[in-house]
Amino acid sequence: MSSESQDTPERVAQLVRAEIDAASYIPLLEVLAPFLVTPIERALFGWGADRPRVRCWVVADLGPEREGTTLVYCAGGQGAHADHWGIVKKTDDWVGRDDSWFSCLEDAAISAGIWHGALPAEYEIR
DSSP states (O other): OOHHHHOOHHHHHHHHHHHHHHOOSSOHHHHHTTTEEEEEEEEEEOSSTTOOEEEEEEEEEOTTTSTTEEEEEEEEEETTTTEEEEEEETTOSBOOOGGGEESSHHHHHHHHTOOOSOOOTTOOOO
């Protein structure tokens, strides 16, 4: 049984909390608080010739800041590096481009454009 099949809204919420606690460049809880939602499961098309369905979880709805944009978690990972945290449009039925997937929620939030402050000189996407 894969870890993906063991995901529940509660487990995904715990992963979000761990990501918030691990943030090192921005005050992630403060930035994400207005957008966090109880994790909602979505089946999106992935990559490949057969475009398999991929189980993802919406963890933040950026509506007031970036209409139609969500932050998602995917246990199996997506993109070129099989990253777990992505930026996906609400209206899209697929996981999106490689450059929309990140190894940490903090980088996804920054890349989604909801952080308006300065970033430290040493910041780089992980």
